[in-house]
Amino acid sequence: MSVTRTKTCIFVGLLLGYLCIKVNWQYEHPGWTRSVNITGSIINFQRNADMLLVSRGKNTHIDFFKALGWSHAHDRYVQLCIFRLASTGRLTDHLPFNEKLFKQDVKSRQMNFAESNIKSLPNIPADKLAKFNAYTDGINTYMATHPRPIEFIMFNYHPEPFTISDLLSIYKFIAYSGLNDICLIVEKLIIEIARETDQVDLMKLAFNPHLDQINDELIEIYKSVRDLRPTADQNTDNIPKLTNSNNWAVSGKLSETGSALLASDPHMDISNLPNIFYENQFVGEDGYTVFGISAAGIPGIVMGRSNHISFGITFGMLDMSDYFIENVQDMKYERDGKFYPLIERVEKIAGKEYYYYDTSDGHTIERKIESMNTTIENGRYLAARYALTVDADVRVIDLFFSTVTAKTVHDIKDVVTINLLGTNYVLADTSGNIAYVQGGNVPIRTSTTGLLPLPAWKSENLWQGYLAPDQYMSIVNPPEGFVATANNYIQDPDKPPVATFSALSNRVNRIKQLLQSKEKFTTEDFKRFQSDTYSLLAEQIVPIISPFLGDSGIEAAVKEWDFISTQESKPAAFFKLFYKRFTRNILLQFFSQEHVDKYTVYCAYPLTVLVDKILRAEDPALLPPTVIQQTVAETLAAYNGEVYGEVEKIDMKNMIFGGKLPAWLGLDSKDMSTNHCTECVKVGNPRHSQMGAPVYISQAWRMVTDMGTNVIESVLPGGPSGNILSNFYMREIKMFLEDQYKKIEL
Numbered sequence: 001m002s003v004t005r006t007k008t009c010i011f012v013g014l015l016l017g018y019l020c021i022k023v024n025w026q027y028e029h030p031g032w033t034r035s036v037n038i039t040g041s042i043i044n045f046q047r048n049a050d051m052l053l054v055s056r057g058k059n060t061h062i063d064f065f066k067a068l069g070w071s072h073a074h075d076r077y078v079q080l081c082i083f084r085l086a087s088t089g090r091l092t093d094h095l096p097f098n099e100k101l102f103k104q105d106v107k108s109r110q111m112n113f114a115e116s117n118i119k120s121l122p123n124i125p126a127d128k129l130a131k132f133n134a135y136t137d138g139i140n141t142y143m144a145t146h147p148r149p150i151e152f153i154m155f156n157y158h159p160e161p162f163t164i165s166d167l168l169s170i171y172k173f174i175a176y177s178g179l180n181d182i183c184l185i186v187e188k189l190i191i192e193i194a195r196e197t198d199q200v201d202l203m204k205l206a207f208n209p210h211l212d213q214i215n216d217e218l219i220e221i222y223k224s225v226r227d228l229r230p231t232a233d234q235n236t237d238n239i240p241k242l243t244n245s246n247n248w249a250v251s252g253k254l255s256e257t258g259s260a261l262l263a264s265d266p267h268m269d270i271s272n273l274p275n276i277f278y279e280n281q282f283v284g285e286d287g288y289t290v291f292g293i294s295a296a297g298i299p300g301i302v303m304g305r306s307n308h309i310s311f312g313i314t315f316g317m318l319d320m321s322d323y324f325i326e327n328v329q330d331m332k333y334e335r336d337g338k339f340y341p342l343i344e345r346v347e348k349i350a351g352k353e354y355y356y357y358d359t360s361d362g363h364t365i366e367r368k369i370e371s372m373n374t375t376i377e378n379g380r381y382l383a384a385r386y387a388l389t390v391d392a393d394v395r396v397i398d399l400f401f402s403t404v405t406a407k408t409v410h411d412i413k414d415v416v417t418i419n420l421l422g423t424n425y426v427l428a429d430t431s432g433n434i435a436y437v438q439g440g441n442v443p444i445r446t447s448t449t450g451l452l453p454l455p456a457w458k459s460e461n462l463w464q465g466y467l468a469p470d471q472y473m474s475i476v477n478p479p480e481g482f483v484a485t486a487n488n489y490i491q492d493p494d495k496p497p498v499a500t501f502s503a504l505s506n507r508v509n510r511i512k513q514l515l516q517s518k519e520k521f522t523t524e525d526f527k528r529f530q531s532d533t534y535s536l537l538a539e540q541i542v543p544i545i546s547p548f549l550g551d552s553g554i555e556a557a558v559k560e561w562d563f564i565s566t567q568e569s570k571p572a573a574f575f576k577l578f579y580k581r582f583t584r585n586i587l588l589q590f591f592s593q594e595h596v597d598k599y600t601v602y603c604a605y606p607l608t609v610l611v612d613k614i615l616r617a618e619d620p621a622l623l624p625p626t627v628i629q630q631t632v633a634e635t636l637a638a639y640n641g642e643v644y645g646e647v648e649k650i651d652m653k654n655m656i657f658g659g660k661l662p663a664w665l666g667l668d669s670k671d672m673s674t675n676h677c678t679e680c681v682k683v684g685n686p687r688h689s690q691m692g693a694p695v696y697i698s699q700a701w702r703m704v705t706d707m708g709t710n711v712i713e714s715v716l717p718g719g720p721s722g723n724i725l726s727n728f729y730m731r732e733i734k735m736f737l738e739d740q741y742k743k744i745e746l
Helices: 003-025 060-088 099-111 113-123 126-145 150-155 164-177 181-196 200-206 216-224 390-394 396-405 506-515 523-530 536-548 553-559 570-588 593-602 604-617 625-638 733-737
Strands: 033-038 041-047 053-057 244-250 261-269 277-284 289-295 303-306 309-315 321-329 332-335 338-341 343-349 352-358 364-366 379-386 423-429 434-439 474-476 482-485 649-654 669-673 684-688 694-699 702-706 711-715 742-745
Touching: 033 060, 033 126, 041 060, 053 060, 060 099, 060 113, 060 126, 060 150, 060 164, 060 277, 060 289, 060 396, 099 164, 099 343, 099 352, 099 364, 113 164, 113 390, 126 164, 126 396, 164 396, 181 200, 181 216, 181 321, 181 379, 181 604, 200 604, 216 379, 244 309, 244 423, 244 506, 261 303, 261 309, 261 423, 261 523, 289 396, 303 396, 303 702, 321 364, 390 396, 423 482, 434 482, 482 506, 506 536, 523 702, 536 553, 536 570, 536 604, 536 625, 553 570, 570 593, 570 604, 570 625, 593 604, 649 694, 669 733
Parallel strands: 053 277
Antiparallel strands: 033 041, 041 053, 244 261, 244 482, 261 694, 261 702, 277 289, 289 303, 303 309, 309 423, 321 332, 321 379, 332 338, 343 352, 352 364, 364 379, 423 434, 434 474, 649 669, 684 694, 702 711, 711 742
16 A cells, blocks of 8 residues: 555544544533542532533542542543643653654753652652542543543553652642743843843842842853753743733622622633633532632642632742752762762653753753753753752642632631742632732742852852741731732732742732722622723833824824723724834843844743833933834834734634644634733733743633622633533633623532
């Protein structure tokens, strides 16, 4: 048989298989039920009217985890396995090779989560171990009784059963590839700017006071580092980032019903399908009920609502990772003038061997990928450390399950403080309490507040343990009657520093404005707030540029703009085009075009902090009028009368095939107009990942609830099922774009 004919037969066979399985998936409909025996527990599953999977069991403390594991495997099978491969550095072992997957594997092997898992597993108490095992039982029961997804059949990938170590690796991977790597990106940016430019003082302005210790000696040390791996090789495309989020709650004195209200909208890259978050509900015969979102491989509900508690989180920007400079001589590293043997690991990735080197105190040396196929040479190297501890691993179950069983916010206030996610929890309960709780696993630093890479050969620069739970900030029932966070800087002045930088304050300031706009609120108000597109950023910048605008056409319209982005707004479209150029032109005053091109692709987030500091400085030396005039002229030349909906669009593509398959297969949803906007509550930030791929940071879930009712309203941009054969794979995208919500009853 000819090669062409063989390929044709394979294609036809796969197509017929695809169509047959797709027809079978159509039988899942509202009211669809299935009863499953998961290691002795009978769990009943049912699709509700919104096609969400509702599970029922007898013993919430065990059956909840079994049901969640089965649900994740049923509705997020591919995503679940991809997260495991990504977290363990095995993507290129089982998927078609490409450069992105290879670089992700290199990074994951560097983080070496498996080693920390080995230390943690013997220390997990029996009751928590049972919950971990229940979750893996749910996954493995499903995988043992159902065929592989068509994607894995195409790639000839046969997933092995899941283990507790897999779950810990996924948790750490989401924490350090989707969240806390931002601190390492900033630290590497500082090193690159010190090595390549003379603009260190500019970085001091951006991150004041955390770089006050930088001096000529330290800059020379940075310049001496060899084999510095480019930020572009720090791929994290497989895990969306929680870089922006909002949450807030009001007590009963500020609600029309007299009960506490809560809203939560975590912001992630929503350009991948399926959504990283997964909605489902569990009902226990022992009285516990919970609805919310989880992530495939995470054994618990991350945000949502139980009988008594509602809870949402934002990324708190806590600094839980650092780069150090290591001095290596003869395969040994230096500490206070003495040298100790490096621990060598040889990892096989994509058929080749790569050499990794660790220190006994938890640092992993980072080299250029092309240098890693040989043993390490003498010299100074960058080394990363992550806040991986047995204590944080042991607390995973408590972190995601305490919210299911707690009666009041007081029951969980101290439970969620130690975690690897670096969180701002906002909580509300049926007793009328509201609370803010900060959580993380921040190291104790004596030589710096963080953010500044220091020489590891001086032991005073090393971590000295970790902050205790009572060293994080918490507030219960504040006198103003509300709590709100939006990745803003939050620091108790009487406690050790936990964060070294934050998001801009525009979103949290706008939320506070809205929460002070009337005396009493309802969930309808909260839904309106989540769709708010008033831009405090535009309110700040438009007066600066107005003297350079004319009095007719779009220039006059921008001057008179109300700073609200609607799809029909021309001033909003003009401002979007202007701000992108404005940021670039400000940076070009200080950096070469080559550096600006590199930094704005790979380090966009910290650069927005720098531009904000320059704007707020109101210093003509930092922002001369010529830059404003030039940017206005460039924007006028580029603007062709578009409305905002024509310049702000979203593409959502399947995480495996990336938009490369024919549109008629229904795997992607592209070119969708929206009115999400930069630095608004309804945030929308088109960016590039570290590998340069386009991403879109926006609300990956919206939820509001009144604790005086048993109703939750939510919407998720995607669908209940991640199976490409399902007819509800993209069920809620239209609802999301139109700011609609579904109602769920506990």
